Amino acid sequence: MIRTRLAGAAIGLLVATTGAAQADTWRYAFEEFIDEVQGVFAQKFKEEVEANSDHEVQLFPFGTLGESADIMEQTQSGILQFVGQSPGFTGAVIPETQIFLVPYLLPQDQDELFDFFRTSTAINEMLPEVYAEHGLELLAMYPEGPVGITTQEPIRTPEDFDEVKIRVMTNPLLIEAYRAWGATPTPLPTGEIYGALQTGIIDGQENPTFYLESQGFYEVSNVITYLGHNNYTTAFMANKSFYDGLPEEDQQVIQGAADAAFEHILEYQRDLQEEALQKMREAKPELEINILSEEERQPFIEAAEQVEETYVNMAGERGRELLDQMKEDLAAVRN
Ligand code: 6CS
8 A cells, every 4th residue: 555655656756757857948048138139039939949848948148147158168068058149259169150251242132131041051051060060059040130330430441441440259250351451350259349439449340230229339439331241140059969869859849949030030120220220310310320332342342352262261171162052052042
């Protein structure tokens, strides 16, 4: 009788434990605040996972667990299960990902850009292998908007960059791009940008438009210039050992949630650029916003041509293959 009761209790405990083990809490850190683009993506991912499984996703926005380098380290070591990080930072440890920092490679047209991210073989088939070698399961890559450069003085020609200290992410290729334009690139972590602009340690920085507004960088700058050189890209990844160890059913939930968050974030951004520009114009009417013409962009395009070769030198044979494939993918969406 006692034995039966104990056995019953043991079975009860086993069921409870198994149940508890199935309903896990997964930790996901990213490089932006909860209401910025990476945060909106993360919220959608969480919502989808929680709607389609018993698991919970705990979100850690920028600042809660450190800088970009810290959250990547925590993901690779398995403390975190998921991470959002731009190649702007990952590029320092995975050189191939710097392809997203090659100037004038990505299209300016939004529909073309979105199609490229949806269909690209380089992104969807080749890059996952690259990330996998660094212990990361690549789940999605998405754009965050055209990159604008804030400065104190207008930038109309590469000569205007002379002696201008531009903060860049800690990315060797991005540093080379600004060197090619004659600026003085100054790599700094995210948390130091505003203060460095305010105190004049740097003269400017580059970021997508929504971020210039949400982080208030325009408050401590006089001019925003669009050279048309890039669209900010970011990646969403899981710790690979964690992901590989999951039952197929959970992997499907994760992939489905990542796909839903990807489509959601593209839709969310349709008018984001214009809305952010509008907010900044209203908050600071004297702010100069210069969208350089095709003709004005030409000298910047020419000066940056060498950066593509620098990328290949940094990323090796696979970097060249990625670049060739990406150009094919881009040509396919252009057509
Ligand atoms: O420039 C940066 O450091 C940051 N920019 C954006 C748009 N997202 C996060 C990143 O850390």
